[in-house]
Amino acid sequence: MKNKGFTLIELIAVLSIMLILSSIGSVTFKGLYNIKNDNANEQFISELRILISTGKKISVSDSINTNIIIDENTKKIKLSISSKVKDSIKIPSNLRFNSIKRDILIKSDGRIEPFTWMFKDGDKEYSISRPVEGDYINVKKP
Known part of the structure; x- marks a missing residue:
């Protein structure tokens, strides 16, 4: 009588190989997901800096x-002039805003009011601020 099927050893060997391949794949996938989020966060920070610079340029040129x-x-995040939205950027879905102050005032002479905005992406925290002294935007990354 012929047995049609697999032996227990063959099944264990196949399952072991599948387990090893799936664990390698999941680690690789998680790494790619983190890289994607990091790139989206970097792009967001660059766009936010450009938005602040644009607001400063408009404030100085139009004296408003x-x-x-x-x-x-x-x-x-919206750039508004006299309650009208001039420009906006999308906050990446993986970032959570974590600050009390929700707006930045740019005065007609181009001075930016001091502020600190915190964004959280899982266990990573980004800090975007304009200190009391100095006229620059400071970004702290994890």
Whole structure:
């Protein structure tokens, strides 16, 4: 009588190989996911700096105050002039805003009010601020 099937040793060997391959794949996938999020966060920080620079340029050239406001409903940061949205950028879905102050005031002479915005991506925390002294935007990355 012929046995049609696999032996227990053959099944264990196949399952072991599958387990090893799936563990390698999951580690690789997690690494790719982290790289994707890091790239999105870097792009967001660059776009935020450009948005602040644009607000500063408009404030000085038109001699008006501008505001940069976080809108958590639409997950966007908006540059507004006299309550009209001039420009906006999207906050990446993996970032969570973690600060009390929701807006930045840029005065008509180009001075930016001091602020600190914190964004959290899992266990990584990004800090974007304009210190009291100096006229630069400081970014702290994990």
